[in-house]
Amino acid sequence: MTPAKNILNYSYYPGCSLHASAKEYDESTRGLFKALKIGLHEVPDWLCCGATPAHNVDELLSLSLCAKNLELSNQVDGDLAVACAACFSRLKVTQHRLAENEEKRHQVAYALDAPLALDKPVKHLLEILATDFGLDRLAAAVQKPLSGLKVACYYGCLLTRPPDVPELDDCEDPSIMERVIGATGAETVSWSHRMECCGANFTLSRPGVVLKLSGEILASAKRGGADCIMVACPLCHGNLDIRQKEIEEASGRHYGMPVFYMTQLLALAAGVSTSKLGFGSMMVSPVSLLKEKGLL
Amino acid sequence: MKHSKMTLSAETMNLGFVKKVEQLSGSSVRRCFQCGKCSAGCPMRSFMEHPPNRIVRLLQLGQFERVLAGRSIWYCASCETCTTRCPNKVDLAAIMDALRKLSWDAQGPSKESLVQLANRLFIDNIRTYGRQYEMRLAAVFNLKSGKLLKDFMLGPSLFTKGKLKVFHKKNRNIGEIERIFSRIEELRRKGEAT
Ligand code: SF4
Numbered sequence A: 001m002t003p004a005k006n007i008l009n010y011s012y013y014p015g016c017s018l019h020a021s022a023k024e025y026d027e028s029t030r031g032l033f034k035a036l037k038i039g040l041h042e043v044p045d046w047l048c049c050g051a052t053p054a055h056n057v058d059e060l061l062s063l064s065l066c067a068k069n070l071e072l073s074n075q076v077d078g079d080l081a082v083a084c085a086a087c088f089s090r091l092k093v094t095q096h097r098l099a100e101n102e103e104k105r106h107q108v109a110y111a112l113d114a115p116l117a118l119d120k121p122v123k124h125l126l127e128i129l130a131t132d133f134g135l136d137r138l139a140a141a142v143q144k145p146l147s148g149l150k151v152a153c154y155y156g157c158l159l160t161r162p163p164d165v166p167e168l169d170d171c172e173d174p175s176i177m178e179r180v181i182g183a184t185g186a187e188t189v190s191w192s193h194r195m196e197c198c199g200a201n202f203t204l205s206r207p208g209v210v211l212k213l214s215g216e217i218l219a220s221a222k223r224g225g226a227d228c229i230m231v232a233c234p235l236c237h238g239n240l241d242i243r244q245k246e247i248e249e250a251s252g253r254h255y256g257m258p259v260f261y262m263t264q265l266l267a268l269a270a271g272v273s274t275s276k277l278g279f280g281s282m283m284v285s286p287v288s289l290l291k292e293k294g295l296l
Numbered sequence B: 001m002k003h004s005k006m007t008l009s010a011e012t013m014n015l016g017f018v019k020k021v022e023q024l025s026g027s028s029v030r031r032c033f034q035c036g037k038c039s040a041g042c043p044m045r046s047f048m049e050h051p052p053n054r055i056v057r058l059l060q061l062g063q064f065e066r067v068l069a070g071r072s073i074w075y076c077a078s079c080e081t082c083t084t085r086c087p088n089k090v091d092l093a094a095i096m097d098a099l100r101k102l103s104w105d106a107q108g109p110s111k112e113s114l115v116q117l118a119n120r121l122f123i124d125n126i127r128t129y130g131r132q133y134e135m136r137l138a139a140v141f142n143l144k145s146g147k148l149l150k151d152f153m154l155g156p157s158l159f160t161k162g163k164l165k166v167f168h169k170k171n172r173n174i175g176e177i178e179r180i181f182s183r184i185e186e187l188r189r190k191g192e193a194t
């Protein structure tokens, strides 16, 4: 994987979930980027971004953990590629908050005991694919068009909110996911809950919240005529996929709705071997759907 | 929510607290004109005794005890919908963070202990390991909250799907991470950070 062979190169922050419960997101991201000749070079010794629990009760800690990760990312060349929507959000929020608040900047510099180095551009995979790599090149890389597959693109909360921070797309009416997966020939459905909260990290403390909110999202995707849901966040995935059976039991409704990470579908279209896509790790198996559509 | 009578006077209004919230969150509560848009879009509204717009109103009136007493602030999912839609740029999601921080520091009087426990364990994991190990988080949470091994997080199916790592190793730079935590504590001891 010498950088010279790649069209583009990025430093890469996988985040904690991609090394554990979301390993299929990590594997399919690496598989897809390799197929597209985009280099991903993992930041050494990266640490947890603090996610929601840190900023929930201790903003200074949250900002400091993210600033430390930004500092570490400078060891590797290239803009910082982030897959997890929550890590992406925390890193962008940190850049934003610290740029506008001198007092917080001083406090974080003290915590890190180093001058702050926050300037590396942080980019979500969607932005890299849609903007840096480009949709034309993405469409040209498709070997197995996903035509006939009806996909509900689920943004959740943090890819686009709050305004001015993620700078990924319109904060209330985005289309970047639809555009990216649309490049593979997939059909995207129009549905009501693509930006509603899934219940996020209440999955641990108050799972009842997740059963309600994620249940409404599954019902909405079904009403929209989707065959499957596509996500860009491990927490959303856990709530919609791992909790789906419980949601079905609690609501008495059957969904059987496979929930893919965006890179699983994109890599499938780009011809990456299915053994590298982690379909076996999904609780709601996508095998019969993909077979029915002639994609497996 | 019971509609108990509220008497407003210098004694019953704690405006110093409100100032702290505004300082921590970087957002003014005075700009709110009670349009209710934040509550209309809040996904967690049905779990809260005080909807987001009422929380802002109570803050305007210096009624911080009422705000902190219930579970509302701990049931906010930080989804940023309110902040996104407020016509007056009240950053309600940041205000929620500030309220939780102040409540957390005061060790209560919130009723929502489970969310707080999950937060605490999550942060402890970072300090001890540098990264999050979901399995450890779920196991300790279940143990401490008395849920034991009932929840899905430890379900055998997640093992067979290879989603749970059993071995946790500490980051090589765990010393630097510990230093961040202790230097933040030091700043707070010196009164240089909230
Ligand atoms: S949306 Fe803004 S102005 Fe309207 S009630 Fe909520 S905080 Fe107040």
Ligand code: SF4
Pocket: B038, B041, B042, B043, B044, B045, B052, B075, B076, B077, B078, B079, B080, B081, B082, B083, B092, B093, B096
């Ligand atoms: S950030 Fe919290 S208060 Fe605001 S809409 Fe989301 S859940 Fe409700």
